[in-house]
Amino acid sequence: MRINSFFYTIGQGFKNLGRNKWYTLASVATISACLFLFGIFYAIITNFEHVVKTAEEGVSVTVFFNEGTTEDQILAVKSDLENRTEVREIVYVSAEEAWQGFKDEYLGEYSDGFTENPLADSANLQIYLNDVSMQTALVTYAESISVVREVNRSEVTANTLSGLNKLIAYVSAGIIVILLLVSIFLISNTVTMGIQVRKDEINIMKYIGATDFFVRAPFVVEGILIGIIGSLIPLVIVYFVYKNAISYVASKFTMLSSLLNFLPVEIVYNKLVPISLAIGIGIGFFGSFTTVRKHLHV
Amino acid sequence: MERGYRRKRSNRQIPEDEVITLENVTKSYSTGAPALNGVTLHIKRGEFVFIVGDSGSGKSTLIKLLLRELVPTDGEITVLGYNLRRIKHSKIPKFRRNLGIVFQDFRLLKDRNVYENVAFAQRIVQTPSRDIKRNVPSILATVNLAGKYKNKINQLSGGEQQRVALARALVNKPAILLADEPTGNLDPNNSWEIMKLMEQINENGTTVIVVTHNREIVNAMKKRVITMKKGVIIEDEEEGMYIDED
Numbered sequence: 017m018r019i020n021s022f023f024y025t026i027g028q029g030f031k032n033l034g035r036n037k038w039y040t041l042a043s044v045a046t047i048s049a050c051l052f053l054f055g056i057f058y059a060i061i062t063n064f065e066h067v068v069k070t071a072e073e074g075v076s077v078t079v080f081f082n083e084g085t086t087e088d089q090i091l092a093v094k095s096d097l098e099n100r101t102e103v104r105e106i107v108y109v110s111a112e113e114a115w116q117g118f119k120d121e122y123l124g125e126y127s128d129g130f131t132e133n134p135l136a137d138s139a140n141l142q143i144y145l146n147d148v149s150m151q152t153a154l155v156t157y158a159e160s161i162s163v164v165r166e167v168n169r170s171e172v173t174a175n176t177l178s179g180l181n182k183l184i185a186y187v188s189a190g191i192i193v194i195l196l197l198v199s200i201f202l203i204s205n206t207v208t209m210g211i212q213v214r215k216d217e218i219n220i221m222k223y224i225g226a227t228d229f230f231v232r233a234p235f236v237v238e239g240i241l242i243g244i245i246g247s248l249i250p251l252v253i254v255y256f257v258y259k260n261a262i263s264y265v266a267s268k269f270t271m272l273s274s275l276l277n278f279l280p281v282e283i284v285y286n287k288l289v290p291i292s293l294a295i296g297i298g299i300g301f302f303g304s305f306t307t308v309r310k311h312l313h314v
Numbered sequence: 315m316e317r318g319y320r321r322k323r324s325n326r327q328i329p330e331d332e333v334i335t336l337e338n339v340t341k342s343y344s345t346g347a348p349a350l351n352g353v354t355l356h357i358k359r360g361e362f363v364f365i366v367g368d369s370g371s372g373k374s375t376l377i378k379l380l381l382r383e384l385v386p387t388d389g390e391i392t393v394l395g396y397n398l399r400r401i402k403h404s405k406i407p408k409f410r411r412n413l414g415i416v417f418q419d420f421r422l423l424k425d426r427n428v429y430e431n432v433a434f435a436q437r438i439v440q441t442p443s444r445d446i447k448r449n450v451p452s453i454l455a456t457v458n459l460a461g462k463y464k465n466k467i468n469q470l471s472g473g474e475q476q477r478v479a480l481a482r483a484l485v486n487k488p489a490i491l492l493a494d495e496p497t498g499n500l501d502p503n504n505s506w507e508i509m510k511l512m513e514q515i516n517e518n519g520t521t522v523i524v525v526t527h528n529r530e531i532v533n534a535m536k537k538r539v540i541t542m543k544k545g546v547i548i549e550d551e552e553e554g555m556y557i558d559e560d
Contacts, residue, residue: 021440035425220421223381224486225411226438227404 025230029237039213040242047246047299050199051292055254057195058291059284061188066279068184072148072177073104077155078168079141085163087139093161094141100157102150107142114138137165149178199299211235211307218311228312235304243300247292254288255281328392333359333490333521334380339389341375341545348387349375351545357523359489362516364532365525366556367542373525376542377494380523381413382406394489411439414483414520418495420475422467428454428478429463435482453485457511473504480511490521497528505531532556 033040079097081090087110094106109117115133143158145151151169158167211218221231262278328335334357342348350372357363365373378384379391382398391398396409422431429450436446454460457477467475476496483491493512497505509524509531516522526532532539532555539554540547549557 020443021437024437216421217423220423220434221438222407223410223415224435224438224482225407225409225413227407230407230438230440 021230025233026237028234029241032234032238033241036213039209040238042209043242043300044246044249046202047199047243047296048249050195050202051247051296052250052253054192054195054295055250055288055292056257057188057191058288059254059258061184062284062287063279065181065184067277068177068180070277071173072181073144075145075148075151075170075173075177077143077145077151077158079143079158079164080166080168081137081139081163082165083137085139089163090139090141093163096161097141097143097154097158100154102145102147102154103143104146105144107144109140109142111137111139114140147178148173149181196295199295200303208307211311215311218308222312231312232305232308235308236301239300239304240297241300243296243298244293246300247296251285251289251292255285258284329358331359332356333394334523335390335392336379337390339379339386339391341372341379341384342387348545350379350386352389353545353547355540355547355550357521359521360516360519362513362522362535362537363524364535364537364539364554364556365523365542366527366529366532366539370544371542372545373542374494375545377492377523377525380492381415382409411486412489414486414488414491416476416479416483416491416493416496418498420472420479420499422475422478422482424467426467427463428459428465428467428470431467431478432481432485435485439486441486449485450481453481456484456514457481471504472500473507476500476504476508477511480508480515484515484520488520490523491515493522493524493526495526496524497526497531502530509535529556 079093081093090108094108097103098106111133115138143154145154155167155169158164218231259281262281265278326337334355336353336355339350339353339355340348341350353372353376365376367373375384379386379398380393382393382401386399393409394412396405398409401409423434426434432450432453433446436449441449451460451463454463457480459474459477459481462470462474467478470478476499480496483493491512496508496512500508505528512522512524513535536553538552539549539556541549541554541556
């Protein structure tokens with residue numbers, strides 16, 4: 017293809033946007049509406065996931081040891097457990113630290129009566145997990161270690177969080193699939209309408225001797241441009257809606273805001289921008305590519 | 315573009331100056347009688363041919379076969395050395411660049427002006443921009459539209475629109491001009507003007523094939539006339555007449 021023909025087809029893609037104003041408007045509006053819903057949904061899901069993740073990070077398994085277990089033995093168990101995939105972090109709490117913590121929290125000045133450490137055998141390892149669903153495997157392993165006396169865990173919390181995680185994954189996948197199907201249906205209708213208007217143009221091009229590529233290229237460029245515009249508009253809208261919504265919730269519902277730690281808009285947009293652009297461009301590209309193909313056999 | 319002598323299934327050698335050859339061509343659709351039934355036809359380079367006949371006689375099917383919009387059910391069609399039964403899909407654009415096409419309903423791009431409509435045909439065959447700037451005004455002058463190159467299509471009369479269509483068909487210097495009812499939507503004056511332009515184009519060496527119902531024009535121009543009826547050629551005469559079969 018000649019370089020001027022290449023630029024011509026690109027240029028025609030841009031010009032087509034203006035030539036078919038109503039079609040462009042309808043397509044952009046359709047993509048924008050779908051991606052706006054997607055953006056809002058994505059922001060909610062991401063925040064929900066963040067809340068669950070934060071809760072998960074606070075869940076720990078505590079391992080206590082038999083009487084007489086030395087610090088070296090405990091540290092050996094620690095380094096052994098640190099090699100396991102379930103483990104994110106292990107904090108060693110010595111008997112002295114445990115007693116100090118207990119005193120600070122519950123006894124205060126009344127602790128002076130104690131001459132010895134009543135929690136002499138309470139040295140423990142606090143284990144934080146990568147994923148709460150892995151808790152059972154880790155606990156089973158820890159309980160099999162000979163010097164381990166007891167393993168404390170919160171099964172209900174772990175199960176609830178693990179269940180929530182799965183629920184989020186299924187609901188997200190379901191809603192995304194429905195949104196994509198609706199988008200594709202709407203876009204293909206809009207593109208079909210647009211192509212119908214320009215069926216004559218495609219026919220003329222084919223009669224004159226245009227190659228399939230030459231016929232298709234301006235429509236595909238146009239589809240991609242519509243996809244880009246259609247994804248940028250909702251990105252801008254969702255940006256302001258999200259920013260205002262989180263500051264509104266933070267100011268109006270102070271109790272909620274201490275529970276729900278909203279993600280900053282920049283974090284949400286790190287992934288939302290490329291995903292929305294990819295969906296918009298993808299829909300624009302495949303919508304125009306496949307619809308034009310139907311009219312190429314002239 | 316022509317490829318000299320070719321051996322065909324009928325064992326007939328295609329003479330070098332023959333640009334269109336149909337040998338026993340049949341085109342059937344899924345229902346009804348064949349639209350073309352065993353048609354044999356030879357057209358030489360530089361000829362001016364009218365194809366006439368009533369509705370349903372097979373004229374439009376013939377044009378579609380020559381454009382390779384349709385494939386014959388049986389028989390062989392060779393146009394400018396291209397065997398249209400066997401041509402690959404990827405070669406069809408190159409083949410069509412040898413043809414100029416004019417339709418009854420003009421089929422112009424209404425959102426573009428006169429210049430852009432003609433330049434469009436050159437863009438499609440990837441003519442360099444500097445050549446387009448030279449060729450388009452030249453062809454518009456040939457069809458007497460040099461002064462209207464900036465006009466939008468809806469600002470033109472029917473005759474002018476057909477002249478733009480003619481300019482678009484000719485700008486790529488086709489070996490064959492196919493016109494499907496080119497005067498069907500025009501008044502007598504504009505019809506004559508278009509036919510005179512086609513005659514002029516033919517005198518410059520382009521083979522011209524006109525499908526028409528316009529008896530007055532056919533009978534006045536004294537060209538080869540092929541008359542079709544119910545999918546077969548019933549008459550083929552040099553300087554023929556369009557006679558009402560009924």
